[in-house]
Amino acid sequence: MNRKIQSLQAGRALAALAVVMAHSATSISNVIAPIAIGRQYIYQSGILGVDFFFLLSGYIIAHVHAVDLGKRDRIWNYISKRLKRIFLPYLPIGVAFALIYTIAPSLPGASGNWNWMSSLFLAPDAASPALHPAWTLEHEMVFYLFFATLILSVRLGIFLGIVWLSIISLCSLLGSTPSWLGRAGNIVNIEFFMGIGAFALLNRCNNGYLVQFVIVIMVLLGGTFLLHHETGVVPLDMHGVVRLIEEKRIFISLIICALMMQIICLERAGYISFFYRWLIFLGDASYAIYLTHVPAQAVAVRVLAKYSILSEWLNFAIMVSASVIAGVYFHLIFERHIMKWRFQLSPVRWFR
Numbered sequence: 001m002n003r004k005i006q007s008l009q010a011g012r013a014l015a016a017l018a019v020v021m022a023h024s025a026t027s028i029s030n031v032i033a034p035i036a037i038g039r040q041y042i043y044q045s046g047i048l049g050v051d052f053f054f055l056l057s058g059y060i061i062a063h064v065h066a067v068d069l070g071k072r073d074r075i076w077n078y079i080s081k082r083l084k085r086i087f088l089p090y091l092p093i094g095v096a097f098a099l100i101y102t103i104a105p106s107l108p109g110a111s112g113n114w115n116w117m118s119s120l121f122l123a124p125d126a127a128s129p130a131l132h133p134a135w136t137l138e139h140e141m142v143f144y145l146f147f148a149t150l151i152l153s154v155r156l157g158i159f160l161g162i163v164w165l166s167i168i169s170l171c172s173l174l175g176s177t178p179s180w181l182g183r184a185g186n187i188v189n190i191e192f193f194m195g196i197g198a199f200a201l202l203n204r205c206n207n208g209y210l211v212q213f214v215i216v217i218m219v220l221l222g223g224t225f226l227l228h229h230e231t232g233v234v235p236l237d238m239h240g241v242v243r244l245i246e247e248k249r250i251f252i253s254l255i256i257c258a259l260m261m262q263i264i265c266l267e268r269a270g271y272i273s274f275f276y277r278w279l280i281f282l283g284d285a286s287y288a289i290y291l292t293h294v295p296a297q298a299v300a301v302r303v304l305a306k307y308s309i310l311s312e313w314l315n316f317a318i319m320v321s322a323s324v325i326a327g328v329y330f331h332l333i334f335e336r337h338i339m340k341w342r343f344q345l346s347p348v349r350w351f352r
Helices: 007-031 037-068 071-105 116-121 134-150 153-175 181-185 189-202 206-226 246-268 277-284 286-305 312-338 349-350
Strands: 234-238 243-244
Touching: 007 037, 007 246, 007 286, 007 312, 037 071, 037 134, 037 246, 071 116, 071 134, 071 181, 071 286, 071 312, 134 153, 134 181, 134 189, 134 246, 134 286, 153 189, 189 206, 189 246, 189 312, 206 246, 277 286, 277 312, 286 312
Parallel strands: none
Antiparallel strands: 234 243
16 A cells, blocks of 8 residues: 555656746746746746645545544554654754844845744744745645544544535635635645545546546546636746646646546556656655755855856756755755654653
8 A cells, every 4th residue: 555656756756846947947037037928938837846746745645544544543653754754854944944034134035924933833824934835835734634634533534624625615716715714725725635536536446447537537627628718827926937827727737637647547557667766766855856946046046147148048957957956965865864763743652
């Protein structure tokens, strides 16, 4: 059940690279020279890597913890694993950013909407952590909390899941989310449920034709929406980012989820049995790359700004390379070692 799925690990690497490329384009536009809108649209499509991570998170959590559903005695093991995976690699960088922004509030980004509560605990409120990309981790924390209810009680978890999906849908229809909901009311949370649904279909359905039928329907639904509506992007915002409209990203995520399911089916059937080792390695390092690419780009873009004679493509290549190298280095010297630490919460330890 817990065997690593090689295709998803390779997908994790590609998604991390896509996000890095999108943020590289933003940094270059803000600091060095504006990038043409057309190319910005291409670069910023890499933000969809975040959507893949959300889909993947739902699938992997179900893949790893399906055997724990309804078993209350497994809740502390689940919480320990999730907190360890998220916080141990994150805290050194997240706290460092918060300290730097506190000491030097004149730095770019220091005046943004962040606070210490979000930065330390990834609390899903309206503010972001000081390390801005960690806003996605706030969504992860909400999803982990929801999945914990499934472990405590499957019926309770299903009920709360229906309520949560209903609230998200209502907020989307009304076009606004109450501030007290924070990240929990964002429509992208549906992607976690898509991931769980993908796992349930692939692992509970013995009819391969039904699985293929569902995959085709998902592609047709997402594709039909994209063909008959606007592209789903809006002009550059104040930060130089071409933003994808979140409601439309859900339909794109349908296609991504369908492709993810198809690739898993092909791997299981033995049609895909080989992946480049470097791609799997980058998949292992993808979380480290995601955490470190912003500080790496902050340094690289200011160095490159002094040599503006370099072409846009060369700047772009250097930015992406710097981000990947920083992430791989962090993974090798810190993340993979700290993840070997035995961390287990226990109610006996806390309340005796």
